[in-house]
Amino acid sequence: MVRPATQLLLAGLGVALASSAGAAVTTGESTYQSSCIACHGADGVGALPGVPDLTATDGPLAVADEVLVKRIAEGFQSAGSPMAMPPRGGNPSLSDADLKAVVHYMRKEFAVR
Numbered sequence: 001m002v003r004p005a006t007q008l009l010l011a012g013l014g015v016a017l018a019s020s021a022g023a024a025v026t027t028g029e030s031t032y033q034s035s036c037i038a039c040h041g042a043d044g045v046g047a048l049p050g051v052p053d054l055t056a057t058d059g060p061l062a063v064a065d066e067v068l069v070k071r072i073a074e075g076f077q078s079a080g081s082p083m084a085m086p087p088r089g090g091n092p093s094l095s096d097a098d099l100k101a102v103v104h105y106m107r108k109e110f111a112v113r
Helices: 004-040 065-074 096-109
Strands: none
Touching (some): 065 096
């Protein structure tokens, strides 16, 4: 039998974990809206010619999180694209936590089809 105090503690932990996950999505969404949407578009398919489609099965989201965060942090030019993404999406104030959050958001929002 679980004591009431233990139930309360576990319930609080669950709320804290859920809030943390929600914060990552919120931060990721706001980062995407402020730094990524101009090129990748609201739907992730690319708003400009040559911008990689985030929804493609072989697109940018097909790589591991660590690789994707590194590419966003350092800047990256996809094969066949006439332009490179600037480091940190052109926003040098983005932290590594912001980059991880935006990757989490993109994976949730643009599930590879």
